[in-house]
Amino acid sequence: MIRLTDVHKSFGTNDVLRGVDLHVPKGKSMVVIGGSGTGKSVLIKSVLGLVTPDSGVIEVDGVDVTRQPRDAFLARFGMLFQGGALFDSLPVWQNVAFRLMRGALKRPKAEAREIAIEKLRRVGLGPDVADRLPAELSGGMQKRVSLARAIAASPEIIFFDEPTTGLDPIMSGVINDLIREIVVEMGATAITITHDMTSVRAISDRVAMLHRGKIRWEGPIADLDHSNDPYVDQFIHGRASGPIETLR
Structure with missing residues (x-):
């Protein structure tokens, strides 16, 4: 349903997306993990056409997003914003x-x-x-x-941006269960951005890790704990030491 091929995006001297390749199958729930500032939100905005990539191709249902009528295109999407963003x-x-x-x-x-x-x-x-x-x-x-x-x-496609931010563990579990039930019930294609590993395990079919502007690892949720990738291992276990640089 969604395919990104060698997508690059920079803001001035800040290279945010550095050749992203990602395929989200129709009807599947993809969760994108990664540290703050790794480009997760820019990735979603690029799919929606709110940000124009410097190069690369983004396709939804086989059609370049830049060649689709905007109103009809955006009508296919639903979005749960971080913090709710209610009026x-x-x-x-x-x-x-x-x-x-x-x-x-x-x-x-x-x-x-x-x-x-x-x-x-x-x-x-x-x-x-x-x-x-x-x-x-x-x-x-x-x-x-x-x-x-x-x-x-x-909608055919739903984006969830940090859906459990600010919620206690019990309510987070309720929201995770609702998201999973609704995505399955609707047959929707979903992309979720989250730091919450409980959410990752509850709602994903597949997981992709974005690091330094590239997809570091992607695979089914069942393979996450034995990815054999040191970056993924450090992130999912919240370890301070490892290949991912941390401020001290």
């Missing part, structure tokens, strides 16, 4: 239905609200939450609302 002035149901009331996906208001309530139900929230403001919800509830918004338009 604090809108009630919950309008947050969930935001895309359904605009552009090519526009639905009548009553229908959009009905869909929003159904998606809230799917993530374990009752209709009583629909008319509350985000500030009235706990962090875990806000994350569920963000997940409901990501799936509201039944």
Whole structure:
């Protein structure tokens, strides 16, 4: 579904992506791991067309992303942002239905609200939450609302950016389980960025490690613990010593 071939991107003298090659099969959940500043967010933004690579090719469903009509192309994606990124002035149901009331996906208001309530139900929230403001919800509830918004338009591809940041271990487990269930249920193709190894093991079919702007290792989750790569081994076990440079 998604293929990056020799993708490079620099910002001034900062070479962020240095020849990324990555293939995400249709209907599979790919988790991209790697330290802060290794280019994970730039990779996702490049797939979405928010960042233009300096060279290389990015294809979605076999078509170069630069040759696809923008509105129709972006309508295929859902996104759960780090921190939720809810609109604090809108009630919950309008947050969930935001895309359904605009552009090519526009639905009548009553229908959009009905869909929003159904998606809230799917993530374990009752209709009583629909008319509350985000500030009235706990962090875990806000994350569920963000997940409901990501799936509201039944996207083919979903990106999850640090989905469990700021959550306690129990709520992190709830969100991980929801993501896995929803991706399987929808048959969606997913890319997740995370530092949380519990999330990696809970939601991934395949794992790719991005280091110094390149995919250092990629393979099925079952092979992660015996990758025989010292960089992967250091990262997944959180060791201070190893080939990955750390500030001391």
